Amino acid sequence: MRSGLAPVAEHTVAAVVHEVPAYAEVFTGGTGRTIERAVELALAGFLELTAGTGGADAGTPLGPALDGAYALGRGEARSGRSMDALLAAYRVGARIAWRELSGIAAAGHLPSGEMARFAEFLFAYIDQLSALSVAGHADELATTGRVREHYLERLAHSLLTGANPDDLAAAAERASWEPPRSLTAVIVPEARARGVLVRLDPRTLQAVEDVPEGRMTVLLVPDAEGRSRPSLVGALLGADAVVGPARPWTGARSSYLRTQRAVRLGLRPTGRAPLDTEQRLADLVLRSDVEALDDLRAQVLAPLDALRPGPRAKLVETLRSWLLHHGRREEIAADLFVHPQTVRYRMSQLREVYGSRLEDPTTVLELTIALGSADPG
CATH class of the missing domain: 1.10.10.2840 (PucR C-terminal helix-turn-helix domain)
Incomplete structure (x- = not known):
């Protein structure tokens, strides 16, 4: 069986390419040969296991095979694929490997009882590899999610502090966040933020700020200008929110400062409706918001x-x-x-x-x- 692993691996990969369309392109060329070697390694680990000489120790062929299955799941997550294609590939691989290896075993006159035990070992081994790949996929998604969340928080902080456009563009790229036309700053009490977020554009950024009124969440809502603004205001009903003006996304700090000035000058939401600073420009000007004067003139x-x-x-x-x-x-x-x-x-x-x-x-x-x-x- 060990001497026949290379053709078994080749036939297994060919079957996966044929039966799992998602891998038809991925497994071509040099990548295909790399996958064949990985399959061969996994099969070698299995043979060591059935021979009773292997184990989970990374120094044996079984250890690298298990590590490889875990890494394969992480790679699928990094590629943006779900586990469906990989699990299908495992099922195809198990079937082809059993067909090829059982043929070799039969030619070697392996007794029927040993053949059954051999099949049980093989499918249990494939289940183990599948489980490790699922774990790797989940861990990668969790890690990626935490890392991206951290990058998004840093991007929000950079926008609120007025970083230069080049730095903002780089931060957006690191966070895999597609810049919108504009951002509108919204201040809501921290306790209300979660309920509000589900009603807003999923690209909305958030940051938590400490102000005299308590901990507030600053939301930076994409593309809520013009005809989209009433929808934003409607989504904020009952949230005790203060809404700034829409600004080009690199100028979001200007919108945030407007909301801060409105709060500092004593303007507050009335009833369930949020405080829309665009509707209170005259009040803001009379209360010394110079920038609001430019907006009022334009309006x-x-x-x-x-x-x-x-x-x-x-x-x-x-x-x-x-x-x-x-x-x-x-x-x-x-x-x-x-x-x-x-x-x-x-x-x-x-x-x-x-x-x-x-x-x-x-x-x-x-x-x-x-x-x-x-x-x-």
């Missing part, structure tokens, strides 16, 4: 974004004067050095764009804050 002047720069600048100038002079046309005209009819024409354009919002006190307040300082854009 309230967004209806004019489709215009060319020249006409847009004139309408912004007119809107600012209209707010300053409370809509008095003659005073606006004098302020802008234009004819009152020009003021009337421009205001008709503005009313076309803004509609009834120019009569809404909240909109007027936001426009006044946004345009009441230099460089209104």
Whole structure:
């Protein structure tokens, strides 16, 4: 039997390639020959076991065979494959090995009782190899999961501390984390974080921070800008959360700082709804959030974004004067050095764009804050 192990291993690998499609490509070329040698080693270990000379000692052929089975399971996990294909390969291998070895045993006139014992040993041995591979696969997944979790935590910390883009890109690659378009910072009490996470994008990063209010979890939620933001806000109902603005993913620290400022300035969620800082920009500006002023300007002047720069600048100038002079046309005209009819024409354009919002006190307040300082854009 020992002298015939090489062809047995070759036939076993050929059968696995034929019957387990997942390995058809993996076992070709040099890899196939390596696998054949591994199968031959496993069979040699089995023969030592049946001869009563082997054991679990790594110094015998059996030891390396068992170690190899464990390593094979870990390799499957690293390759991203489940155990299904490997267990199927073991079943095929057991069948072919039995067919080949039993033929040799029969040719050597092995008694039927010994043949039955031989079969029992073989299939028990394959079960042992399978179990070790399953253990290796599970251990690799657990280890990989812990390592990746550690890398994800480091990435979140780097984002919150404002690391440079190159370092962030490298950290994302180490963590096998595909960078999104944007990240939105969300602060929730640590006790609420687990319940919230199941409702968010699975790519969401998290970090725990100590603040005067207690331990809080910072969530960095991918691609929750624009039309996706209401879904994020809805997922946070009842979580006592504070939601920052969406920012390009390398600028997530800006979103995090916004949530911190909101909490520090005394803004809090009301009822079950989270505190959406994008809806409280005027409050943040009035409470000394300079960055929020830029966002407020962009938000309230967004209806004019489709215009060319020249006409847009004139309408912004007119809107600012209209707010300053409370809509008095003659005073606006004098302020802008234009004819009152020009003021009337421009205001008709503005009313076309803004509609009834120019009569809404909240909109007027936001426009006044946004345009009441230099460089209104």
